[in-house]
């Protein structure tokens with residue numbers, strides 16, 4: 541199967557969808573299609589990453605994403621190590637860069653990282669020869685979640701160009717919303733965000749989306765609705781309306797779906813808070829593709845791991861051929877202004 545994949549992916553890391561071209565996004569989606577076939581086989585494994593080691597470094601809680609990356613790496617025959625920051629030296633005050641460098645010294649090829657600070661994955665990537673995959677950084681980006689959402693939409697609707705997606709919920713604190721907006725708009729979809737005013741970030745319209753505070757209006761023209769959880773764990777001050785009030789005004793219910801397009805697709809990245817952002821009937825109903833999203837996540841993460849591993853191998857091979865090029869690489873020693881931000885940790889937005 542792998543001989544079928546003509547990857548011209550050149551990035552060592554996958555940090556966000558903002559910096560990717562539509563072609564690069566389509567390449568990941570196409571690669572994931574091939575891997576989806578693998579996970580449907582009785583023997584769900586290919587040797588693509590045999591001999592590679594992936595570390596899952598999660599500084600925030602996760603069920604789906606961490607397990608999904610672990611399964612994806614195992615399906616590609618990589619060795620996987622999960623680091624829980626609760627039981628690691630992070631608890632003893634080690635900086636992110638020191639943790640990363642120590643992991644790298646153990647000859648690890650890829651680090652999948654989740655962190656509560658925006659920019660954490662990008663900072664680690666700048667200091668590391670290993671590939672970094674961002675599994676969610678603060679409110680900033682969660683590229684593989686958006687890719688699996690887009691993959692699921694494409695599977696259901698046959699295309700992304702010209703479709704209309706409503707993203708409803710806590711847009712302000714959501715990395716899933718941001719990555720979805722970058723990815724969907726680059727591929728030519730229309731996006732409307734819908735939430736109470738305090739949960740819409742300033743200048744979001746500059747990302748090419750429409751805004752409404754009326755849920756009926758958001759649903760009326762949408763081919764799909766991606767429903768987001770309230771990010772209660774983020775430092776959100778008074779932004780949250782009362783939960784019951786929120787459900788009354790913005791919750792996705794069967795009554796509301798009756799007024800939407802008949803086959804509207806209902807998505808959610810999980811974890812769902814039933815009775816707050818959507819009713820149980822909708823979460824488990826005929827329009828919901830929530831569990832299909834979870835399955836598709838494995839194929840997307842296999843594609844991401846495969847493509848960055850391949851690109852990093854080519855990069856290393858080029859460096860070995862041309863030692864002069866290596867001297868010019870800025871990797872190991874960051875400029876002084878970076879050192880200070882590294883020492884104090886990262887900006888939390």
Ligand code: NCD
Nearest residue numbers: 604605676682769809810811
């Ligand atoms: C999302 C996340 O962690 O950003 N969940 C996920 O990755 N499946 C969304 C959320 O936590 O609400």
